[in-house]
Amino acid sequence: MTKVWFITGSSRGLGRSLTEAGLAKGDRVAATARNPETLHDLVEKYPDQVFAIKLDVTQRDEVYRSVAYAIDQFGKIDVLVNNAGFGIIGAAEAFTDQQVRSQLETNLYAPIEVTRAVLPQMRKQRSGRILQISSVGGRVGNAGLSIYQAAKFGLGGFSEALAKEVAPLGIKVSCVEPGGFRTDWAGASMTYAREVEGYESSVGARVSFFTSGKYIPMGDPDKAANAMIDLANHPDPPVHLVLGSEAIALLSQADAARQADLKKWLPVSLSTDHQEAVNFLETKEGRAFLNPKTN
Ligand SMILES: NC(=O)c1ccc[n+]([C@@H]2O[C@H](COP(=O)([O-])OP(=O)(O)OC[C@H]3O[C@@H](n4cnc5c(N)ncnc54)[C@H](OP(=O)(O)O)[C@@H]3O)[C@@H](O)[C@H]2O)c1
Incomplete structure (x- = not known):
């Protein structure tokens, strides 16, 4: 069955590829x-x-007007894709206030607002898919990307909670988490903070990585578009879908490090429980609570 899509940032990059792929398949697209x-x-x-x-997407009145227009023209929205966004690199202390606000407004507040604008219609329909184009940078932190990743981690948190909230309404939410893809993201669209002394080996290294011309992302935007179309049609979509080998490598490393830290610091983590909880954890029920696998 054909679907009605509402896509932000259709002009270039991943949003453009997805818009073209949806149309080529016979779907309708706002x-x-x-x-x-x-x-x-x-x-x-x-x-x-x-x-x-x-x-x-940063203009609230345009958000509500465009959503209303799409519903008026198509009668429904089956899939919302919050794709519009841009990257920003620098030391956390070096960004201007305006740069921080503009990043959070575009990459975090805007997808939350567009989602809130579309939800009443999906709730009425008792169906809908929401794809949040986050990033592997919404799961793994890297020097130089603190503000971008604050936005993407925020979007991930919002979406993970929302997925549980709207599941009873027949609405499914997925965070799409690409690694590097060949769009303008790391090139023409990238913005930078001023340079600050002392960060040469961390932030400076990342800036050079992107500006050297040697960084060639591994991901193909047209293939990402096909994966997103399949995702929107899948009966049981995941809450997180990582795209591309770069993302898989980064996330696997980060997950292993997180698990290792969790294990290493477990005695400290557990040392803060109230004595009543300590007593409970010594019971069979308590052991199962802490580690369901041992049950
Ligand atoms: N490519 C990657 O390596 C990569 C990796 C991880 C995540 N992502 C995420 O993927 C999404 C798409 O990025 P891309 O790779 O396709 O980059 P891109 O080629 O630079 O495209 C960015 C798109 O976002 C739009 N946009 C930016 N600010 C906007 C605003 N305020 N209102 C409406 N549209 C706005 C741009 O519109 P204009 O043409 O008007 O500027 C453009 O359509 C972003 O959320 C990005 O963070 C990309």
């Missing part, structure tokens, strides 16, 4: 962009399937 002119070719090619809608 394709949104800061400059809808960028979607002109798609409107010409698929006049019965696509609306190009102006949406700067």
Whole structure:
């Protein structure tokens, strides 16, 4: 069955690939962009399937207006994709206040707001899919990306909680977590903080990595688009879907380090329980609570 999509940031990169793939498959798309002119070719090619809608995701009135327009034209929204976003690199102390706010407004507040705008319709439908284009940087922290990753970790937390909240309504939420993909993300779209002395080996190394021209992301945006279409059609989608080998390598390392720390520091973690809890944990029930696998 064909679906109705609402996609933010359809002008370029992953959002553009996904918009094109959905249309090619016969789906209908509310394709949104800061400059809808960028979607002109798609409107010409698929006049019965696509609306190009102006949406700067940081503008609350545009968010609610574009969602209402899409519902009015298509009668429903089956899949919301919060894709619009950009990267920012630098030392945490070096960003301007404006840079921090603009990053959080675009990559965190905006997807939360677009989700909140679409939810009443999905609740009425008792169905819907929400794909949050987060990042492997929403699961693993790296020097130089503190503010970007604060936004993406935030989006992951919001989405994981939301997935549990809306499951009884027939709505499924997935965080899509790409590693490097060949879009403008690390190139023309990237923004930087001023350089600050002392961070050469951490932040400086990451900046050089991106600006050297030697970084060639491993991911193919068109293949990511196909994976996202499959995800939106899957009856049992995961809450987190990692995309690309880079992301898998990074996350596997980070997960192993987290597990090792959890184990190493377990005595300290457990030492803070109230005596009543200590007594409970010595029972069979208590042991099963702490480690369901031993049950
Ligand atoms: N590519 C990667 O390696 C990678 C990895 C992990 C996560 N991601 C995430 O994937 C998503 C898409 O990025 P991309 O790789 O496709 O990068 P991209 O090629 O730079 O595309 C970014 C898209 O976001 C749009 N956008 C930015 N700010 C916006 C705003 N305020 N309102 C509306 N649209 C806005 C851009 O629109 P304009 O054309 O108007 O600028 C563009 O369509 C982002 O959330 C990014 O963080 C990318």
